[in-house]
Every structure is written in structure tokens, then in C-alpha cells.
Amino acid sequence: MRAALASNGWILTSCWAGRPQYTFHQMGMGETIGYCVRATQNNINNSYYFAGLTNRGIHTSLLGDPTLRMHIVRPVNSLKSVIMANKSVLLSWKLCQR
Numbered sequence: 001m002r003a004a005l006a007s008n009g010w011i012l013t014s015c016w017a018g019r020p021q022y023t024f025h026q027m028g029m030g031e032t033i034g035y036c037v038r039a040t041q042n043n044i045n046n047s048y049y050f051a052g053l054t055n056r057g058i059h060t061s062l063l064g065d066p067t068l069r070m071h072i073v074r075p076v077n078s079l080k081s082v083i084m085a086n087k088s089v090l091l092s093w094k095l096c097q098r
Contacts, residue, residue, distance in 0.1 A: 001063050013064030022060065027070040034066025 001014040013033055015022060024036045041058050076093035084090055 001061070005064055011064075013062065013066075013068055015063075016061040017059075020058070020060075030069065030071065032066060033062070033068045037062045037066065 001016060004011050004014050015037070020040055022036065022040050024033065026036050026039060027033060037060065041060055079091065079093045082090045082092075
């Protein structure tokens with residue numbers, strides 16, 4: 001994992017997963033890869049993700065930048081929807097301030 005990060009490539013982070021399996025779907029909602037790793041590792045009561053053969057056995061690792069995001073654009077704020085007369089939906093929003 002360290003060798004991949006030190007290579008002359010485009011690798012910014014490297015993960016090892018044993019149990020439980022990583023879930024990165026939170027990145028689609030604007031969270032960082034570090035948030036996803038923490039959510040995987042802190043699966044306190046096994047209610048969200050299957051941990052494998054052991055109860056609360058954690059064997060995962062993340063090397064690299066934990067602040068990486070999937071999308072580099074700012075997420076939206078105050079999303080509003082209006083149903084139009086022609087049965088289409090009009091969406092409007094504001095960009096989040098960082």
C-alpha cells in the first residue's frame with residue numbers, strides 16, 4: 001500500500017479491507033473518504049453493515065489523504081422542487097458556502 005502511494009502515478013489513497021467490507025456510498029452525498037472509513041470501522045452494533053465472520057472484528061486500513069472527496073464541486077443547499085403544469089419538476093438551489 002505504501003509503495004503504491006509513493007509511485008509516480010495518480011494514486012492519492014490506498015485501502016486495505018478485511019472485515020467489515022468498506023462502503024463508500026456516503027461519498028456520493030459529499031462526504032470524504034475518511035468519513036466512509038470511520039463509518040465502516042465504527043459499525044457499533046452491526047446494524048448497518050455485515051462484519052463478516054466475527055462480531056465487531058475490525059481489520060481495515062487507509063493510507064493517504066482522508067479528506068478526499070468524490071466530487072470537487074460544492075454541494076447544494078436549500079434544494080426546492082416545484083411541480084409544473086406540464087407535470088415536470090423544477091429544481092432550484094443555492095451553493096453551500098465553505
